[in-house]
Amino acid sequence: MHILISNDDGVYAxxxxxxAKALQKDAESVCVVAPDRNRSGASNSLTLDRPLEAHTHDSGFISINGTPTDCVHLGVSGLFSAERRPDVVxxxxxxxxxxxxxxxYSGTVAAAMEGRNCSLPAIAVSLCSFHPKHFETAAEIVRELVQRLESLVLAPRTVLNVNVPDLPLEEIKGIHVTRLGHRFAGEAPVQTQDPRGRTRYWIAGTGEPADSGPGTDFYAVAEGYVSITPLQIDMTHYSGMDNLALWLEEMN
Structure with a gap:
């Protein structure tokens, strides 16, 4: 299996x-293409107003002066030979x-979404702490998931959003398949003034969970379980199509 790894925290994260260390144990090849700096919150944005540059580090990792989506886009279609085209992102x-x-908003999820045309479902993995200690836990869980991907039957263009409690591996209670919960609206932006008297704004933190009961990703992680949510790229709200059609008929 050929694996492409990216992120939104940057190439030095x-x-x-x-x-990369965990997945190299089993894969035929592992290629790492990541932003040259932290690009958290970049979502699915592509850089279209300038060319991109690729830099190969001593580690073999490649950094791009762009977004997570840029990195995967180049990693899948531009940087490597056809023989090294990734099976999974x-x-x-x-x-x-x-x-x-x-x-x-997540650049982590966006990078996985850009791998939607690979032959296997893409995976986005997050460790649920802003000061995480147990990266090895998440790495080992993802390694096990990747080993079994070829036997997973899902609709094409599916992304697995994996959230791991920041705990030692032996304290993880198991894995739950979940749906996305929801948050309350975030706090208002924080207004500041710079030394020249200009008004600036810091985007505030995300809102607290609003829908976090059993079955949600919030609930699983809070209870010590790994959460896996299958995400679809097709954002069509199919159940709303009939009501929309009737509404438009009433306008005629």
């Missing part, structure tokens, strides 16, 4: 190194959870 290990509405 410890979670990236831990993930794994994104992470993110320092911090990507639960519920977080997936809308």
């Amino acid at each position: 410890p979670g990236l190194a831990a993930l 794994v994104s992470g290990i993110n320092a911090g959870a990507n639960l519920g509405d977080d997936v809308i």
Whole structure:
């Protein structure tokens, strides 16, 4: 299996190194293409206003002066020979959870989504602490998942969003298949003034969980379980199509 690894925390992030080290144990090849700096919150953005540069580090990792989506786009279609085209994209290990509405903004999830046209489901993995200690736990769990991917039957273009409690591996209670929960709206931006008197704004933190009961990703992680949520790229709200059609008929 050929694996492409990326992230949104940047090429020097410890979670990236831990993930690569674990997946190299079993894969035919592992290629790492990651942003040259932290690009958390970049979502699915592509860089279209300038060319991108690739730099190969002593570790063999490649950094791109762009977004996580840029990295995977180049890794899948531009940087490597056809013989090394990845079968799967794994994104992470993110320092911090990507639960519920977080997936809308997450560069970690976006990198996995850009791998949607590979032959196997893409994986986004996050460790649920902003100061994580147990990257090896998440790395080993993802390694086991990747080993079994070829026997997984899912619709094409599916992404697995994996969130791991920041615990030693032996304290993980198991793995739950979950749905996305939801958060309350985030706090208002923090207004500041710079030394020249100009008003600036810091985007505030995410809102607290609003829908976090049993069956959600929030609940599983809080109870000490790994959460896996299958995400689909098709964002069509099929159940709303009939009501929308009737509404439009009433306008005629």
